[in-house]
Amino acid sequence: MLSLAWLVPVFPLIGSIVTGFFGLRIGKDAVGKVACGSVALSFMTTLIILAGLVMLPEEHRIYEQVVFTWFASGDLVVDFGYQIDPLSMVMMMVVTGVGLIIHIYSIGYMHEEYSYYRFFAYMNLFMCSMLLLVMGNNFLLMFIGWEGVGMCSYFLIGYYFEKKSACDAGTKAFVVNRVGDFAFLLGIMYIFKEFKTIDFTSVFAAAPNTLIYGGEAVTLITLFLFIGATGKSAQIPLYTWLPDAMEGPTPVSALIHAATMVTAGVYMVARCNALFMLAPMSMMTVAFIGGGTAIFAATIGMAQNDIKRVLAYSTVSQIGYMFLACGVGAFTAGIFHLVTHAFFKACLFLGSGSVIHGLHGEQDIRKMGGLKKYQPVTYLTFLISTLAIAGIFPLSGFFSKDEILFHSLVDGNMILWGMGVSGAFITAFYMFRLVFLTFHGESRVDPHVHPHESPKVMTLPLVVLAGLAAAGGLLGIPLIKGAHLLHHWLEPVFSFDMKAALDASAQMMIKEGHHVPAWSHLLEKEEHGLAMEIGLMLLSLVIALSGITAAYFFYIKYPTLPDRIMQGQWGYELVKNKYQVDEFYDATIVNPAIEGSFFLWKTCDAQGVDGAVNGVAKTIAWFSDQARAFQSGFVRNYALFMVVGFIGFLIVVF
């Protein structure tokens, strides 16, 4: 059953080719069917593989399938192979499952579009790349998927390419991602230098015996990899592209910019846990960047008025949580949050899409309100997902976020925990601000627009996703031993033997004649009581509820209050303008780059290089001008030249 793995990315690829090349010919209905069908096939294959993987004994739950050797050059042998293990299994389930739901939703959402087929071709191509990313058995194949999803993201952000803002957003996403991808590539090269291989299994197996704990090499590798992850997963400092990416169609935002692609960085860090565990400094960086992003993006989210932008900042913030979890070594919690986030954020985006659809393209929440009675299904699903993201018991977000906060306190420190908790408060606040402004209160809808509920093909995916968002927490119920399914499931991937690694490092250091520092404290596990866990849970619940209450107070009870107290406050203005980060980047990086390019273009290229080239051309043209007088076009002239030549010949001969 596991040998079917190679089929999983193939289905969407076929779908992409069919819809892309024959889309106009086979018609809209067929395009939708092919696109969704291919993803559905992929999903079913994934289920079969899951069954196959479950049947294996726990410690052997890894399956590698080398389809062919991609290329071999000296030491570097790259196989085109798939690796199926619990971690990639989870990702495959999320990608194909959520992807399928969003594909179905898109049939309804994109129905009015002319280039329907183009959309689905890109979406299918994205699915293929994303599956390659999570299934690849080596870094380079992962990188191919990584670039593939980036490319599809670029295509889909710029889907409305006749809009300049969409084109610019696509370019921005592409360029910003390039920064991260470059670092990722450097990381891969460094890995190859150290290990002489880039296969996941061999690298991770060799890591403890090759790299010294906390050494320079492993720190650099992991930092490079993490910079790559910040680019793709929109973390500080490379997060600016994601809010702009909302120019794409809403299903794209849901699939690519919320559920799957942007979490690829988290997946990558989790996949490389064997490397990251060896680099405490990198771990600390990951945790602080994650925590910082979580709170930073959340504050920006408080003051945005575009429904999709609020969700975009929320996505950035939530991915920050995932990195926070990874940074403190709680990879399971990070992946858990990734899964639940995929459910509720996809649901939120699709819900916002439904709202936009119902309002004929209106995205400004100041022009919404009171939509509860027009769009009951959308409202209900949106509310469930919002409760989930805010972390209300017993919805999925509660479990995953709580687990992250718990680990950030236990394995991390108070600062990280404080960041997480305040982020959670803000999250609850701005998410409910969104709900209240959109669905509650007085209707501020343009009187010409008549809101309506979306068709079944759109609401049904919402219901399914809301169900998942509500029930997803069951994957990881804390407290009760053995009930944390996900933890148990991912155990083989994340079972990093710290003691063995430290011993190996110590041996290497002794061999090189270095002094071995005292690492024994790293192995001590702090015991924490059940009471503390429950206390933390209650605390986060209280924080979430207080966030909601604050939102209720501001936006339902006294709707005029926010404007009165916020207007003109420098803090509010700062947040509203997204901390001026875009302007800062424009001033420090983008504009100098543009000016430098202008200099290169106008001075070096246009004047220097072109001048030299044109000079040569002009010289030749001058000679040609002299020579062309002979080419008069008069036949007699040519005859005259002939005669002259002939006479010249005669003179030479005699």
Add this chain to the structure above:
Amino acid sequence: MELLIFYPIAFVSIVAALLVVFNKSPIGSAVSLIGMMLCLAGIFVMQKAHFIAILQVLIYAGAIMVLFMFVIMLLNLKGDDTAAWAARDKNKLLSVLTGVLVVGVLYKIVDIATRTELNSPAPLTDNFGTVAEVGKALFTDYVLPFEVASILLLVAMVGALVLAKSKVD
């Protein structure tokens, strides 16, 4: 004795050639050319090249000149107007130079040609220039060039047809 016949014929042929060049009407040029050809046929006869002399009359003065006349009539060409004589290309220096050179070269050629050693010809055989003699050479030693010449004429014919026919299709 022969020179008495040669000089008038040569003189007439040169005058006719000059008339070809300087006649304003193409018809006049063509008629002068026929005259020149006939004179040359006479010269060929004097050189005992009977076969070529007959061909000269038949092909040149006959066929080719008829073709010329036919085209002139077909295109209904009048005499050149004087304006057309004014050169539009201004290569005067080159022209003068060419003229000087041509004169110089002609002088040289005449100088070489009139050397006395050229005036003692080999004795001619009896059947020199007869149709039989030329025909024998043509169909034995020169059969390949002869056939090639026939192909050349065929090609020329087809080419002329293709070029001159109006666009039917």
Add this chain to the structure above:
Amino acid sequence: MIPLSHYLVLSAMLFSIGVLGVLVRRNAIVVFMCVEIMLNAVNISLIGFDNYTDQVNGQIFSFMVMCVAAAEVSVGLAIVIALFRNKPTVNLDEFNLMRW
């Protein structure tokens, strides 16, 4: 017996007249006629040498020259007709499109 030099001088003069005609005339048909003069002048030399050395080669050659002349005239006049159809003149100076 007429010396060879007479033939050669006659040939050279006729040839020069032909060249002169080609160079100064603009009428395409007259230019062709001048080319014919040149070809004929060559024929005189060829047969003169033939006569002088008692050979047949020169006559064969002048026969070939006539063939070529016939072909040239037929194709050339066809071109003149084609040109005339394009632009109702045979003035060669009007056909100067093949220039810079």
